[in-house]
Amino acid sequence: MKSMFGRIAGRYDLLNRVLSARRDVAWRKGALDLVEGHPAEVLDLACGTFDLGIEAIEQGKAVRVHGCDFCQPMMVAGAAKRQGIAVSATTGDALHLPYADGSFDLAMVAYGWRNFGDPAAAARELHRVLRPGGQLLILEFFRPERLWPRFFSATFNRIVLPTVGGLLAGDAAAYRYLHTSIRGFLSTTQADDCLAGAGFARRRWRSFFGGVSHAVCAAR
Ligand SMILES: C[S@@+](CC[C@H](N)C(=O)[O-])C[C@H]1O[C@@H](n2cnc3c(N)ncnc32)[C@H](O)[C@@H]1O
Numbered sequence: 001m002k003s004m005f006g007r008i009a010g011r012y013d014l015l016n017r018v019l020s021a022r023r024d025v026a027w028r029k030g031a032l033d034l035v036e037g038h039p040a041e042v043l044d045l046a047c048g049t050f051d052l053g054i055e056a057i058e059q060g061k062a063v064r065v066h067g068c069d070f071c072q073p074m075m076v077a078g079a080a081k082r083q084g085i086a087v088s089a090t091t092g093d094a095l096h097l098p099y100a101d102g103s104f105d106l107a108m109v110a111y112g113w114r115n116f117g118d119p120a121a122a123a124r125e126l127h128r129v130l131r132p133g134g135q136l137l138i139l140e141f142f143r144p145e146r147l148w149p150r151f152f153s154a155t156f157n158r159i160v161l162p163t164v165g166g167l168l169a170g171d172a173a174a175y176r177y178l179h180t181s182i183r184g185f186l187s188t189t190q191a192d193d194c195l196a197g198a199g200f201a202r203r204r205w206r207s208f209f210g211g212v213s214h215a216v217c218a219a220r
Pocket of ligand 1: 045047050069094109116
């Protein structure tokens with residue numbers, strides 16, 4: 001998994017923009033609308049090339065962003081974008097975060113939760129590093145249940161993603177993984193239960209593109 005992200009790191013931003021027709025940018029912005037107030041210390045877990053953290057600073061939803069990812073080449077690929085911005089980078093694993101209890105006012109994960117292997121353990125770890133009253137923001141592709149997202153998944157995700165990913169990133173397998181990981185992940189109902197089980201109280205959901213992607217903001 002780490003090596004797969006390492007292989008596509010250099011082309012990751014380009015592929016995101018092309019494959020989503022820039023919708024990924026709008027979805028990160030829309031997800032951040034769910035965040036209340038002006039959190040100071042913000043964790044961007046599975047930060048990749050820092051798009052969410054940078055957007056959070058620009059929207060005034062974060063004072064300082066602590067980017068964390070287990071794949072160094074992803075953070076290197078995004079390093080130029082965070083120059084002069086209060087976004088730092090740390091190597092770390094979602095299931096064993098290198099932070100003390102109660103370190104953050106807001107923790108965010110964009111398109112990372114699906115990759116963590118044990119979603120419940122990751123949710124508990126995110127709960128641990130948030131201060132009481134802190135917020136968790138997750139943006140993700142959940143397992144589609146309704147007709148339109150299922151159709152989209154069976155056509156675009158299954159056929160177009162690996163084809164274009166193969167052509168532009170030279171790695172069809174990585175983009176085939178995107179489809180299989182979405183199909184194998186939690187539905188929004190299961191994700192909501194998982195967050196509740198980890199101790200997150202109030203959970204507010206927003207869907208994008210007819211339910212192809214979702215954001216949830218939960219209170220600790
Ligand atoms: C699809 S990318 C998302 C990157 C970024 N958040 C975005 O919105 O573009 C998923 C990221 O999760 C990271 N990742 C996957 N599993 C991880 C783990 N167990 N711990 C930390 N990072 C992980 C990958 O290295 C990759 O950078």
